[in-house]
Amino acid sequence: MNPVHADILERLSELLGADRVKTDPDSLANYGKDWTRANDPRPTAIVFPGSIDEVQAIVRLANEYACALVPSGGRTGLSGGAVACQGEIVVSFERMNKILDFDPVDRQVICQPGVVTEVLQNFAEEQQLFYPVDFASSGSSQIGGNVATNAGGIKVIRYGLTRDWVVGMKVVTGSGELLDLNHGLIKNATGYDLRHLFIGSEGTLGLIVELTLKLTTPPKDPMVLVLAVDAMESAMDVLRSFQSRLPLTAFEFFSEKALRHVLAEKGLQRPCETVGEFYALIEFENVSEHTLDQAMEAFEYCMEQGWALDGTLSQSSAQARDLWRLREDISETIARFTPYKNDISVRVSRVPAFLREVDAIVSSRYPDFEIIWFGHIGDGNVHLNILKPDALDKAVFFKQCAEVSVEIFECVERFGGSVSAEHGVGLLKKPFLHYSRSAGEIACMKALKQVFDPRGVMNPGKIFD
Secondary structure: OOHHHHHHHHHHHHHHOHHHEEOOHHHHHHHOOOOOOOOOOOOOEEEOOOOHHHHHHHHHHHHHHOOOEEEEOOOOOOOOOOOOOOOOEEEEOOOOOOEEEEEOOOOEEEEOOOOEHHHHHHHHHHOOOEOOOOOOOOOOOEHHHHHHOOOOOOOHHHHOOHHHHEEEEEEEEOOOOEEEEOOOOOOOOOOOOOHHHHOOOOOOOEEEEEEEEEOEOOOOOEEEEEEEEOOHHHHHHHHHHHHOOOOOOEEEEEEHHHHHHHHHHHOOOOOOOOOOOEEEEEEEEOOOOOHHHHHHHHHHHHHHHOOEEEEEEOOOHHHHHHHHHHHHOHHHHHHHHOOEEEEEEOOHHHHHHHHHHHHHHHHHHOOOOEEEEEEEHHHOEEEEEEEOOOOOOHHHHHHHHHHHHHHHHHHHHHOOOEOOOOOOOOOOOHHHHHHOOOHHHHHHHHHHHHHHOOOOOEOOOOOOO
């Protein structure tokens, strides 16, 4: 081991206690990774701070020894942003997992970064309120990581991104300074709002150590409708038809290929008798006696126009949950196929043409690869999953996918889209950042990192080199 590492590990043990500095192989493998499998984890150690003061002390030691730090939350990321593969020290926030305060007048909650998303959602429900940022990993993802990646999820069409719910935060910068940003204010016109620089920064500017989040009124009696459609153009017509009649809380889609995997793995029922190429999942609040009439009017109109082939409306909360599982269980179901994932976005109106082009690119290069589409079509965010054939070596598969990704991201650039809609850049999207960001933008981001992290100890090598 490098003597510098030996020295800093001794200092960290003195600071935190030996039981909160782990170097055993199991801990290194577990805490050094996220949900990606492209890079093998190789951290030097895992540390578990329990307070802001301890986080500051860790950052100051990292500066003293010029040692890189990688923040770790629930490790559910899909771009390699929390992967430690260069001997870094991983800073796990799982001990900093408390809800610290709640104000019913402001409808704001103050929490530590290690609070699991579902725990916050349940806390909000106990207060007869609602935290609306939701996704399949809510049972294990942590709030700090959600903010660091500006997580989106299934309700963006109605409630927006994580960014829209952060009204204050405390961060420890790369030099160890503590910044207390925005103080929970709704209106604050006093210059640069540094809070928004740290949201989505993936731990490259500093470590998020406390968050103030706003809550809202819970949705009333959410109903779920799943429609079979024959093409993505039809799904966009369905979206327009429903949005013209009632507010939607979600508008998701998934392919027939994705549905088959979920049905085979989870034992769920088909949403309707007619098989479509794609399925649209629509959620709306049943707020009045006229809501269902409006929804049925939209459904019947879509059927008359030939945009919808068939459909099922939830009759109970249990059925609504099962219909949601058809969409939400896709990632877990296809995980055993070692999928190569792309999380991309374009303007909503351009989704059908974009999907056709990408489908043609992958199919022409690798006709034996199975392509699984699903995502948040209501906000233009689609997830492309290429499944690894059983007989193909993983390294060869990822190499081939990376090659075709160049063509995919050239397509993203032509459509004016983003190479990462909600999963961040991390390691996997870093080579492709220039397809979504200009040279001038990247230069500004690098300059900002130098301001907040002058010695480059904060998650180096992520987003850009």
